[in-house]
Amino acid sequence: MRMRKYLALTRAGIIESLQFRLSFVVMVIGNLLYLIVVYFLWKAIYASAGTDVVSGMTFSDTLIYLVLATALYNFMEMYAVWEIGRNIQTGKIVLDLLKPMEYRKLLFWSYSGTFVMQFLFTFLPTFIVVAIVTHGAIPMGINLLFFGLSVIIAVSINYSIDYIVGTICLYTESIWGINIMKQVIVLLLSGATVPIAFFPEPLKTIVHYLPFQSIYNAPLSLLLDADPQPQKVLTTLGIQLFWCVSMMILSKAFWKASLRQITVNGG
Amino acid sequence: MKRKGLCFYLRIYRKILAQDLKSKMSYRADFIISTLGMIFTNISGFVGFWILFRNFPSINGWSYYEMLFLYGFSLVSITPVQCMFDNNWSLRQQVYSGDFIKYCFRPINLFFYYQSEVFDIKGLGQLAFGIGTIAYSWCHIDIAFTPLALLKLIVFIITASLIMIALQNAAAASCFWIQNSFYVLDLAFRFKDYAKYPITIFSSVFRFIFTFIVPIAFIAYYPSLVILRPDEVPILSWLSPIIGVAFFFVSYKIWMHGAMKYNGTGS
Numbered sequence: 001m002r003m004r005k006y007l008a009l010t011r012a013g014i015i016e017s018l019q020f021r022l023s024f025v026v027m028v029i030g031n032l033l034y035l036i037v038v039y040f041l042w043k044a045i046y047a048s049a050g051t052d053v054v055s056g057m058t059f060s061d062t063l064i065y066l067v068l069a070t071a072l073y074n075f076m077e078m079y080a081v082w083e084i085g086r087n088i089q090t091g092k093i094v095l096d097l098l099k100p101m102e103y104r105k106l107l108f109w110s111y112s113g114t115f116v117m118q119f120l121f122t123f124l125p126t127f128i129v130v131a132i133v134t135h136g137a138i139p140m141g142i143n144l145l146f147f148g149l150s151v152i153i154a155v156s157i158n159y160s161i162d163y164i165v166g167t168i169c170l171y172t173e174s175i176w177g178i179n180i181m182k183q184v185i186v187l188l189l190s191g192a193t194v195p196i197a198f199f200p201e202p203l204k205t206i207v208h209y210l211p212f213q214s215i216y217n218a219p220l221s222l223l224l225d226a227d228p229q230p231q232k233v234l235t236t237l238g239i240q241l242f243w244c245v246s247m248m249i250l251s252k253a254f255w256k257a258s259l260r261q262i263t264v265n266g267g
Numbered sequence: 268m269k270r271k272g273l274c275f276y277l278r279i280y281r282k283i284l285a286q287d288l289k290s291k292m293s294y295r296a297d298f299i300i301s302t303l304g305m306i307f308t309n310i311s312g313f314v315g316f317w318i319l320f321r322n323f324p325s326i327n328g329w330s331y332y333e334m335l336f337l338y339g340f341s342l343v344s345i346t347p348v349q350c351m352f353d354n355n356w357s358l359r360q361q362v363y364s365g366d367f368i369k370y371c372f373r374p375i376n377l378f379f380y381y382q383s384e385v386f387d388i389k390g391l392g393q394l395a396f397g398i399g400t401i402a403y404s405w406c407h408i409d410i411a412f413t414p415l416a417l418l419k420l421i422v423f424i425i426t427a428s429l430i431m432i433a434l435q436n437a438a439a440a441s442c443f444w445i446q447n448s449f450y451v452l453d454l455a456f457r458f459k460d461y462a463k464y465p466i467t468i469f470s471s472v473f474r475f476i477f478t479f480i481v482p483i484a485f486i487a488y489y490p491s492l493v494i495l496r497p498d499e500v501p502i503l504s505w506l507s508p509i510i511g512v513a514f515f516f517v518s519y520k521i522w523m524h525g526a527m528k529y530n531g532t533g534s
Contacts, residue, residue, distance in 0.1 A: 022445065022446075022447060022450070023447055023449075023450040026450035026451055026453075026454055027450060029454065030450075030453070030454045030457060033454075033457075033461075034457075036469075036473060037461045037464070040468045040469045040470065040473065041326075041464055041468055043468070044326055044327040044467075044468035045319070045323050045326050047327070048323060048324075048325050048326050048327055048328070049322075049323050054322055054323070055322055172296055172297070172300055174294075174296060174297035174300040174301060176297075176301055176304065177297065177299075177300035177301035177302070177303060177304035177305075177389075178300060178304070179304075180301075180304035180305070180307070180308060181300075181303065181304045181307050184304075184307045184308050184311045185307070185311070187311070188311045188314060188315065193311075193315045194315050194318045194319055198318055198319070198321075198322045199318055200318065200321055203318075
């Protein structure tokens with residue numbers, strides 16, 4: 001079976017992340033603290049606004065949106081840029097390139113174990129807490145299915161973007177700067193810091209033509225939509241799929257063209 | 268061993284700094300990209316603020332320009348930790364690999380020598396951005412600009428910066444006791460993002476926590492009240508310089524305590 005070699009990597013990843021139990025505890029604390037800050041901040045913001053609905057979002061909507069965006073971010077952040085960058089600097093990349101597996105896939109599947117752990121220990125608890133705190137403001141129905149589908153596509157888009165940025169490291173040999181730029185752009189333009197619904201008009205339109213909103217905004221708006229219209233769901237997923245495929249092709253082509261650039265110092 | 272004076276340490280610091288800058292300059296592309304990344308981060312923070320206040324005119328009685336002042340204040344007050352204490356991030360690896368032992372044999376203060384070894388220039392971009400934000404917001408707030416106010420601002424920013432330094436020192440020092448301290452350090456570093464909000468948005472329990480246990484309210488909120496609300500300065504604001512110094516002293520003791528019990532790895 002072809003999947004088997006990939007699943008072996010997933011298993012190794014799960015075992016590896018079980019080694020660092022303390023880091024999970026600290027991560028959960030960090031997450032909790034973030035939830036508290038976001039909760040109070042937006043509560044104060046809505047209290048000062050005087051109305052319950054601003055730009056079509058209620059307080060619960062905004063809270064769910066932002067908290068789950070962060071949870072998704074923690075879940076999807078694969079540190080692929082760091083991994084590629086470091087592998088280039090240390091020369092380990094040569095060994096990985098020799099393996100009978102595409103480097104792109106190797107990196108993804110090596111990390112997939114952590115995906116599973118992150119999903120179980122950070123995303124799921126956060127989801128449950130938010131669902132309780134907002135007293136069932138998250139509609140529980142067919143939208144959960146769309147949300148799940150959308151997240152899977154989002155993971156792929158996010159990975160492709162990471163991979164493109166990681167490839168840039170082949171040229172620049174700078175990791176921190178490249179990574180922070182990517183992180184900032186993705187977080188702002190995907191609506192993870194301020195929901196896209198609040199963006200002023202020209203910016204909103206521009207953002208809708210960029211791939212970033214497909215990462216967080218698309219799954220979250222599908223989740224918050226209690227009464228999904230088939231047409232809207234299909235457009236959202238369609239746009240996501242378009243970005244997924246085109247970013248994948250782009251990242252593969254870019255990597256292939258750049259591979260000749262690699263210079264490894266010793267190793 | 269004779270106690271070395273302040274002049275001696277200043278001279279040494281200048282010499283080490285010059286060496287560090289020379290070695291940084293040999294990676295010019297990395298330096299430029301990192302600086303750009305820093306500027307990006309600050310711009311995106313600013314844009315986030317701007318979008319927020321387009322939807323909400325004020326938050327908890329704080330106007331746009333007042334919040335901006337707070338933001339600028341927090342940026343400037345976390346610059347020293349960014350620039351001068353960046354070596355804390357590699358403490359974990361140095362302790363783990365045993366390289367840390369080399370610092371223990373120098374005839375100068377261990378803490379001073381370790382921290383002076385790295386100076387992170389890209390933090391200066393943040394400093395400039397922060398000062399610009401403060402100046403811009405000050406122009407729009409109805410508060411007179413006097414030399415005394417400026418003096419107050421400088422004194423309170425410098426003492427406020429000690430809080431973040433103290434938090435980071437203590438978090439970094441945890442690696443003397445636990446293995447994977449990266450997450451602790453990362454958690455402490457994320458506190459800086461919460462410093463830019465007025466503490467009044469929190470409920471009383473969290474107000475207490477953020478004031479006395481994890482003192483992030485002293486990074487920007489309490490000290491900036493001295494400028495922003497000159498008529499009703501709470502006692503905690505006047506105390507903030509003392510609290511800054513006290514926390515720094517405690518963190519220094521923790522750091523040194525950990526370093527003194529360090530045995531090396533035997534290699």
